[in-house]
Amino acid sequence: MRKEIISPSVVKRLPRYYRFLSDLLAKGTGKISSGELSKIMGTTASQIRQDLNCFGGFGQQGYGYNVEILRDEIATILGLNHKYSAVLIGAGNLGRAIANHIAFTEKGFTLSAIFDVDETIIGENMNGIVVENIDKLKDFCKKHKPDVAVLCIPKNVAESMSKQLIEYGINAFWNFSHYDIAMEYPQVSVENVHLGDSLMTLCYKKTLTEEKENN
Amino acid sequence: MRKEIISPSVVKRLPRYYRFLSDLLAKGTGKISSGELSKIMGTTASQIRQDLNCFGGFGQQGYGYNVEILRDEIATILGLNHKYSAVLIGAGNLGRAIANHIAFTEKGFTLSAIFDVDETIIGENMNGIVVENIDKLKDFCKKHKPDVAVLCIPKNVAESMSKQLIEYGINAFWNFSHYDIAMEYPQVSVENVHLGDSLMTLCYKKTLTEEKENN
DNA sequence: TAGATTGTTAATCGATTAACAATC
DNA sequence: TAGATTGTTAATCGATTAACAATC
Numbered sequence: 001m002r003k004e005i006i007s008p009s010v011v012k013r014l015p016r017y018y019r020f021l022s023d024l025l026a027k028g029t030g031k032i033s034s035g036e037l038s039k040i041m042g043t044t045a046s047q048i049r050q051d052l053n054c055f056g057g058f059g060q061q062g063y064g065y066n067v068e069i070l071r072d073e074i075a076t077i078l079g080l081n082h083k084y085s086a087v088l089i090g091a092g093n094l095g096r097a098i099a100n101h102i103a104f105t106e107k108g109f110t111l112s113a114i115f116d117v118d119e120t121i122i123g124e125n126m127n128g129i130v131v132e133n134i135d136k137l138k139d140f141c142k143k144h145k146p147d148v149a150v151l152c153i154p155k156n157v158a159e160s161m162s163k164q165l166i167e168y169g170i171n172a173f174w175n176f177s178h179y180d181i182a183m184e185y186p187q188v189s190v191e192n193v194h195l196g197d198s199l200m201t202l203c204y205k206k207t208l209t210e211e212k213e214n215n
Numbered sequence: 216m217r218k219e220i221i222s223p224s225v226v227k228r229l230p231r232y233y234r235f236l237s238d239l240l241a242k243g244t245g246k247i248s249s250g251e252l253s254k255i256m257g258t259t260a261s262q263i264r265q266d267l268n269c270f271g272g273f274g275q276q277g278y279g280y281n282v283e284i285l286r287d288e289i290a291t292i293l294g295l296n297h298k299y300s301a302v303l304i305g306a307g308n309l310g311r312a313i314a315n316h317i318a319f320t321e322k323g324f325t326l327s328a329i330f331d332v333d334e335t336i337i338g339e340n341m342n343g344i345v346v347e348n349i350d351k352l353k354d355f356c357k358k359h360k361p362d363v364a365v366l367c368i369p370k371n372v373a374e375s376m377s378k379q380l381i382e383y384g385i386n387a388f389w390n391f392s393h394y395d396i397a398m399e400y401p402q403v404s405v406e407n408v409h410l411g412d413s414l415m416t417l418c419y420k421k422t423l424t425e426e427k428e429n430n
Numbered sequence: 431t432a433g434a435t436t437g438t439t440a441a442t443c444g445a446t447t448a449a450c451a452a453t454c
Numbered sequence: 455t456a457g458a459t460t461g462t463t464a465a466t467c468g469a470t471t472a473a474c475a476a477t478c
Contacts, residue, residue, distance in 0.1 A: 079422030097312030203323035207294030
């Protein structure tokens with residue numbers, strides 16, 4: 001049964017389904033059952049069937065799921081066909097890595113411009129894009145109406161920068177800064193990446209197992 | 216009441232508490248109530264009190280929580296005082312950014328060595344550490360017994376690399392590759408960072424709001 | 431048809447929120 | 455003491471798992 005609102009827990013799992021199904025497709029697997037997929041992914045068959053049925057059943061009883069159809073359907077649900085235009089703000093260590101390392105095109109985006117304040121970085125070529133001076137951002141946004149901004153800037157400048165970007169019409173953020181955009185602007189779409197939090201979580205896990213071993 | 220096992224949902228929130236409490240402390244805030252904190256963090260006072268009581272109550276009725284004590288307590292629970300020794304495998308775009316951008320020391324770790332296969336990168340200095348040839352990894356591990364490995368390598372080499380690292384005695388991974396270590400080695404601690412998944416999730420959110428606007 | 435596997439409902443489990451007595 | 459706010463129990467909500475009838 002097709003559901004109007006897909007629960008956050010299901011949404012969070014969609015990219016992972018997409019990845020595993022892409023791998024299977026690359027391997028030439030034509031069909032797969034919820035049971036087989038659950039073993040590969042380390043979940044339960046029940047959860048897989050529940051999840052997939054949020055968007056209407058495209059499995060076949062007694063057979064399973066067609067890998068290609070399923071993968072393409074998930075791609076459509078995620079909106080990966082959109083090629084939203086993205087601007088990257090901040091071309092320091094992290095911004096540079098994002099520009100060079102992330103396959104934007106495969107994930108529904110096109111990286112269309114990079115901006116920084118640092119004179120020594122401006123003019124540099126990153127993955128085919130020349131880093132521009134941040135003071136050209138306003139004009140660029142007026143002209144090209146980018147859809148999302150990738151924030152690779154420190155927390156203290158992220159506040160005023162997101163304010164500006166929202167004024168310039170941007171309503172979605174891939175946020176690597178520790179500034180909490182979603183708190184102040186509830187209407188915009190924000191995906192936060194808190195690498196520091198992730199590392200601290202690892203520290204917690206490691207500490208836990210250490211303690212277990214010492215008991 | 217102190218709980219033996221802290222639920223995953225609470226653990227995931229701990230680094231965020233730590234961040235907000237650190238900010239408050241930096242601002243000179245001495246005490247805070249669950250109500251005030253909930254407004255700042257965008258949660259409920261009830262959840263905050265529930266969460267904090269997993270490790271035993273260190274609030275004071277009628278007063279609130281002492282910010283410094285609370286922050287230090289969370290730091291201890293996370294194990295941030297440990298300074299676990301970390302080796303970084305893969306000094307490409309992403310590895311480079313990790314080495315330069317992440318404050319390992321504040322998050323319970325010390326970055327002690329960086330390894331790569333690429334001759335053009337080996338010898339380079341990153342944040343005070345010279346990139347070494349990957350064939351020196353085994354000796355390094357024997358000698359220095361590092362605690363965790365940060366994997367900034369492609370999926371196809373991640374499989375054999377994690378196998379080796381586990382043989383060399385490493386039992387915790389900060390994993391930026393798409394290889395699923397935890398599936399094959401359930402005993403090791405793994406924290407995955409799937410930047411691609413995060414970007415696809417943003418694509419989904421953006422697509423959702425677009426659809427809403429067109430209705 | 432028989433076997434397999436889905437789609438879907440019901441049962442269980444866990445996490446969040448609400449309420450309030452305890453107490454500083 | 456009176457007011458405020460915690461610690462904790464109970465109620466609600468959501469997510470996962472189990473079960474099984476529908477059906478390819």
